Amino acid sequence: MSITLTLKNIPDHVYERLKWSAQMHRRSLNNEAIVCLETVLAPAGLPVAERLARARALRTALGDTPHFDPADIDAFKHEGRA
Numbered sequence: 001m002s003i004t005l006t007l008k009n010i011p012d013h014v015y016e017r018l019k020w021s022a023q024m025h026r027r028s029l030n031n032e033a034i035v036c037l038e039t040v041l042a043p044a045g046l047p048v049a050e051r052l053a054r055a056r057a058l059r060t061a062l063g064d065t066p067h068f069d070p071a072d073i074d075a076f077k078h079e080g081r082a
Contacts, residue, residue, distance in 0.1 A: 007033075
């Protein structure tokens with residue numbers, strides 16, 4: 001369930017920094033504030049089960065996106081380099 005939070009009396013310099021950061025990350029102010037809160041308040045390391053669940057959800061969301069072999073990725077990185 002999502003919770004709504006209203007922030008009041010945000011100092012101008014904090015608001016401007018949040019606004020700038022949101023623009024740099026191409027996020028809404030709301031999403032940027034959530035990311036900032038998660039960064040500060042969430043535990044540094046996710047439990048393995050949660051990390052795997054997120055990875056599986058991302059893989060499912062990608063659908064039919066082509067997947068590359070690690071050797072192909074390495075070759076792409078070095079292509080055209082002397």
